[in-house]
Amino acid sequence: MVTLAEVAQHAGVSASTVSYVLSGKRSISATTRQRVEESIRELGYHPNAGARALASNRSNIIALMIPLRTDIYVPVMMEIAVAVATTARTHGYDVLLLTGEEGPDAVRRVTGSGLADAMILMDVQLDDERLPLLRGTDQPSALIGLPADPSGLTCVDLDFRAAGALCLGHLAALGHRDIAVIGEAPAVYERHTGFAERTLEGLRGRARELGLRLLHRPCEGGYDAMAVTLARIFDERPGTTGFVVQNESAVEPLLALLRQQGRAVPEDVSVVAICPDQVATQASVRLTSVAVPAQEMGRRAVEHLVAKLDGRGGDEVVLLAPELTVRASTGPAPTTP
Amino acid sequence: MVTLAEVAQHAGVSASTVSYVLSGKRSISATTRQRVEESIRELGYHPNAGARALASNRSNIIALMIPLRTDIYVPVMMEIAVAVATTARTHGYDVLLLTGEEGPDAVRRVTGSGLADAMILMDVQLDDERLPLLRGTDQPSALIGLPADPSGLTCVDLDFRAAGALCLGHLAALGHRDIAVIGEAPAVYERHTGFAERTLEGLRGRARELGLRLLHRPCEGGYDAMAVTLARIFDERPGTTGFVVQNESAVEPLLALLRQQGRAVPEDVSVVAICPDQVATQASVRLTSVAVPAQEMGRRAVEHLVAKLDGRGGDEVVLLAPELTVRASTGPAPTTP
DNA sequence: ATAGGTCGTCGAAGCGCTTCGACACTCTCT
DNA sequence: AGAGAGTGTCGAAGCGCTTCGACGACCTAT
Numbered sequence: 155m156v157t158l159a160e161v162a163q164h165a166g167v168s169a170s171t172v173s174y175v176l177s178g179k180r181s182i183s184a185t186t187r188q189r190v191e192e193s194i195r196e197l198g199y200h201p202n203a204g205a206r207a208l209a210s211n212r213s214n215i216i217a218l219m220i221p222l223r224t225d226i227y228v229p230v231m232m233e234i235a236v237a238v239a240t241t242a243r244t245h246g247y248d249v250l251l252l253t254g255e256e257g258p259d260a261v262r263r264v265t266g267s268g269l270a271d272a273m274i275l276m277d278v279q280l281d282d283e284r285l286p287l288l289r290g291t292d293q294p295s296a297l298i299g300l301p302a303d304p305s306g307l308t309c310v311d312l313d314f315r316a317a318g319a320l321c322l323g324h325l326a327a328l329g330h331r332d333i334a335v336i337g338e339a340p341a342v343y344e345r346h347t348g349f350a351e352r353t354l355e356g357l358r359g360r361a362r363e364l365g366l367r368l369l370h371r372p373c374e375g376g377y378d379a380m381a382v383t384l385a386r387i388f389d390e391r392p393g394t395t396g397f398v399v400q401n402e403s404a405v406e407p408l409l410a411l412l413r414q415q416g417r418a419v420p421e422d423v424s425v426v427a428i429c430p431d432q433v434a435t436q437a438s439v440r441l442t443s444v445a446v447p448a449q450e451m452g453r454r455a456v457e458h459l460v461a462k463l464d465g466r467g468g469d470e471v472v473l474l475a476p477e478l479t480v481r482a483s484t485g486p487a488p489t490t491p
Numbered sequence: 492m493v494t495l496a497e498v499a500q501h502a503g504v505s506a507s508t509v510s511y512v513l514s515g516k517r518s519i520s521a522t523t524r525q526r527v528e529e530s531i532r533e534l535g536y537h538p539n540a541g542a543r544a545l546a547s548n549r550s551n552i553i554a555l556m557i558p559l560r561t562d563i564y565v566p567v568m569m570e571i572a573v574a575v576a577t578t579a580r581t582h583g584y585d586v587l588l589l590t591g592e593e594g595p596d597a598v599r600r601v602t603g604s605g606l607a608d609a610m611i612l613m614d615v616q617l618d619d620e621r622l623p624l625l626r627g628t629d630q631p632s633a634l635i636g637l638p639a640d641p642s643g644l645t646c647v648d649l650d651f652r653a654a655g656a657l658c659l660g661h662l663a664a665l666g667h668r669d670i671a672v673i674g675e676a677p678a679v680y681e682r683h684t685g686f687a688e689r690t691l692e693g694l695r696g697r698a699r700e701l702g703l704r705l706l707h708r709p710c711e712g713g714y715d716a717m718a719v720t721l722a723r724i725f726d727e728r729p730g731t732t733g734f735v736v737q738n739e740s741a742v743e744p745l746l747a748l749l750r751q752q753g754r755a756v757p758e759d760v761s762v763v764a765i766c767p768d769q770v771a772t773q774a775s776v777r778l779t780s781v782a783v784p785a786q787e788m789g790r791r792a793v794e795h796l797v798a799k800l801d802g803r804g805g806d807e808v809v810l811l812a813p814e815l816t817v818r819a820s821t822g823p824a825p826t827t828p
Numbered sequence: 829a830t831a832g833g834t835c836g837t838c839g840a841a842g843c844g845c846t847t848c849g850a851c852a853c854t855c856t857c858t
Numbered sequence: 859a860g861a862g863a864g865t866g867t868c869g870a871a872g873c874g875c876t877t878c879g880a881c882g883a884c885c886t887a888t
Contacts, residue, residue, distance in 0.1 A: 155605075157844060168868045173846060180847095183866060200603025204550060205844035207541025208873050218588065222577070228569050235572075236559060239590045248606065251555065251588040253576045266537025268492075269585065376773040403773060406743045410750075410775045436713040436740060438747045494874060505838045510876060517877095520836060542874035545843050 156199040165193040176201065207268065216242050216459060217270035219252040219260060221277035227402060229430050230448045231276065234298060237452030238274060245460045247271075261287045272459040274298060278309075280346040294462035296455040300348045300471065308462070309471045310454045314349045314428075317444045317476035318356025321398045321426045324442070324478055326364045329487035330396035330424060333361065334387045335370040336380075336408060338401050343372055353400055353428065367391070375403025377410070384411050395487050400428040409438050420485030431479070440481040447474055493536045502530040513538065544605065553579050553796060554607035556589040556597060558614035564739060566767050567785045568613065571635060574789030575611060582797045584608075598624045609796040611635060615646075617683040631799035633792040637685045637808065645799070646808045647791045651686045651765075654781045654813035655693025658735045658763045661779070661815055663701045666824035667733035667761060670698065670705050671724045673717075673745060675738050677709040690737055690765065704728070712740025714747070721748050732824050737765040746775050757822035768816070777818040784811055 162169040167186060174180040175190040182190075193199075207213040218238050220231055239249045250270050252260045254277060261284050264270050271293070275284060278299035288295045289306045296308040325333055335357055337343065342350050354370060361368040369391050373383040383404075387394060399405055405427055409419065417423050419439050427434055427443040434443035454472055461467040499506040504523060511517040512527040519527075530536075544550040555575050557568055576586045587607050589597045591614060598621050601607050608630070612621060615636030625632045626643045633645045662670055672694055674680065679687050691707060698705040706728050710720045720741075724731060736742055742764055746756065754760050756776050764771055764780040771780035791809055798804040 155603075155844095158846095159844075169845080170847075170869075171867060174867085177846080180867090181865065186866080198603070200600060202545070202844055203604040203606040204541050204544025204548075205873090206846080208539070208545050208843090208875080209845040209847080211846095211873075213541060215587075220573070222573060228566050232565050232569050235588065236557070236590055239588050240559070240592060243590070243593065249588040250552075251572065251576050251586040253573055253580070255577060256580065263537060266492075266535070267540040269540040377775045406747075407775060410743075410747060413747075414750075438714045438744060492874095495876095496874075506875080507839075507877075508837060511837085514876080517837090518835065523836075539874055542843090543876080545845080545873090546875040546877080548843075548876095 155202075156197045158199075158201070161190065161193050161197055161199050164197060165190045211268065213268060213271055214247050215250050215270045216247045216456065217250040217252055217260075217264050217273045219254060219273065219275045222254045229402065229432060230446055233430065233448035234276060234452040237449040238456055241453045241456040245456065247456075247460070258284050258287055265291050265293050271463055272296070274455050274459065278348060280348050280351065294459050296458050298451050298455055300352065300473070302348070304471050306469060307471075308455075308458050308469045310451050310458070311349065311473060312446055312451070313473035313476055314352040315356035315359075316473075317428055318353040318358075318398075319360040320356075320444055320476050320478050321428065322357055322360040322364065322366065322368075324426060324480075324484065325396040325398070325424060326360075326366055328396075328424060328484060330366070331487070332367045332391050332394045333357075333369070333396040333398060334391065334394045335368065336383065336397060336399045336401055336404050337370060337372040339374045340372040350400070357398065369394070373401055373404050375401060375407075377407040380404050380407035381411055384408065395423050397423060397425045398428070399425060402429050402433055405429065405433060405437055405441070413438075419483050422488055424484035424487070426478075426484060434479070434481065437483075439483045442479065442481045442484040444476045444478050450474060492539075493534045495536075495538070498527065498530050498534055498536050501534060502527045548605065550605060550608055551584050552587050552607045553584045553793065554587040554589055554597075554601050554610045556591060556610065556612045559591045566739065566769060567783055570767065570785035571613065571789040574786040575793055578790045578793040582793065584793075584797070595621050595624055602628050602630050608800055609633075611792050611796065615685060617685050617688065631796050633795050635788050635792055637689070637810070639685075641808050643806060644808075645792075645795050645806045647788050647795070648686065648810060649783055649788070650810035650813055651689040652693035652696075653810075654765055655690040655695075655735070656697040657693075657781055657813050657815050658765065659694055659697040659701065659703065659705075661763060661817075661821065662733040662735070662761060663697075663703055665733075665761060665821060668703055668824070669728050669730045670694075670703055670733040670735060671728065671731045672705065672707040673720065673734060673736045673738055673741050674707060674709040676711045680709055687737070694735065706731070710738055710741050712738060712744075714744040717741050717744035718748055721745065732760050734760060734762045735765070736762060739766050739770055742766065742770060742774055742778070750775075756820050759825055761821035761824070763815075763821060771816070771818065774820075776820045779816065779818045779821040781813045781815050787811060 158169050158172050162172045172190050175182050175187050220235060242249050273295040276298045278297045278301050280302040282301050285301055298310055300309050300311045338350050357368060369387060371383050371387060373379055399408060412419055412423060419425055427441045429443055429446060430448055431445045434441040495506050495509050499509045509527050512519050512524050557572060579586050610632040613635045615634045615638050617639040619638050622638055635647055637646050637648045675687050708720050708724060710716055736745060749756055749760060756762055764778045766780055766783060767785055768782045771778040
């Protein structure tokens, strides 16, 4: 293992000079810099992370807490995680992966031990038990999601309320009057997950404004659950012609079932999804959808944290504006004779 | 920030005593231990990670390198990642998330800086450029996947060759003679990804033994690509009655297309998948499948590393035996009159 | 009773880095 | 020509922890 001191000796300068070459925190003459850089390369020097963290009180690590459940929003989570890791690297940070399993203890542990300089939390509940801890520390943090009370916190999220409204507006403009909403699994609503509830508010609010009839049904993913849910919907509202789906694992089952029942998409019923673009474009019918900008969210969260760590910027709630892309799954409502 | 010294003072002992209470590396009287533990709790002490790493030359971090591509095997990757994180925590380790983007440089950086004590690599190519680096260091590592030459390395993987053979055996036993294999995207084969090629070897070998006709077609995910591929298959081999699918994002499109063409599963054609159980059970037809034991793989990799870090055990190739679960997508071959 | 163990604790060294103050220079401005 | 203001470099302190050797205190076997 090569140390700073060895590099210094090799280059014929003092250790502090090498350190300043590395950090750029003091000016160094061009010739010295070159000599040092040459030595670093020649010896294959890598600064020791622990020593650096100890001396500078900075680990250059950002912690990312992902939900333990692997059964839900997997593509979104993965995309966010990768975006976080990639963005962090471009700013010189590494990413520590925490699972939700440890809950608040993980926050305490990471904060207390100086393992990470900052923290990103995903899968935030409206009234998340980790939030008081975050407010009580001076360690920067960012949430991906929006809790009930975001004061004193940095949050990045899609504006799901607007997304809900947008979907409904699109269906309404096409003449649909009876809309069914296929939501996430009931457990998601029971946990009071922000995005699910806010979407619903957006949908309901706009439905009221436009005088549409709205039926919301949570749904476990998968074919069988979807079959039951769909049967109930048509039972209760036979005139349903528009669907809004916010549940990745219900998308394909829904399409398959509609097809099977002889209801053509988009001729007989229209479907709008709120999901990552990839899901929308790979479905058996290319779906009109509001994209969940997973990468963008991950990137923004990291950039906020880096800014805060550099002493720039403060808390802020960033709600990304939803965009609706029209594809092949929506069309004019059928004219009932 | 509370330090060891403060805890020591509070408990009326020396710093080293507190350290030994924490590590258990020397015997400590029960009364002293209690007093120290009480102080730790009272002061809310967390050992500083950097200082610990510097002094002990151990970071208690395991690096996990995941592929950058988020478009492929997402659920598997995610499951492995979560299993790695969870298992690592139970052994007192944290997980550093690296993306494949940096490639070999990441290996050098992490190894050189002492950021992590060990490393797990996913998405291993048969002739992966990171392997020489791993062999050249004394830092323990584990691969999830199997390269062409695993000598001097620890590898954990499903025995894909056996998995391929198993699928074919099952179809053969049901009387199918003409089998089509829907593979991963062409790029996966071009990269010489181990699992894809080994599956193919297993399939071909058993096909030869049993005298079956085998047609292998790589396939991009999604509905449209699958439609093209399927058309070609039936064009070339109209008598095809058995399918083996190794491509998560081709599963649902395949089922939809077969249904659409009036080919009933399993009455007219049988489908066996190689995929995580979750995909198999959530599909519109519950799929007979060989499970990719993602969690098990993640867990095993971590446990091997922990053992190596504790000075137990050495390099080893662990090939998990495949298990085929019969569900609703396979049945006897139709008798051609 | 004394030599030899074991047990529990302490002090001090040191891990590899960052950073502060100091110091010798070289410029500029008057 | 001398004061003042940079520049570029160095030495030393110290970050919070682990770990080694040392040392009493107590126990056992001779």
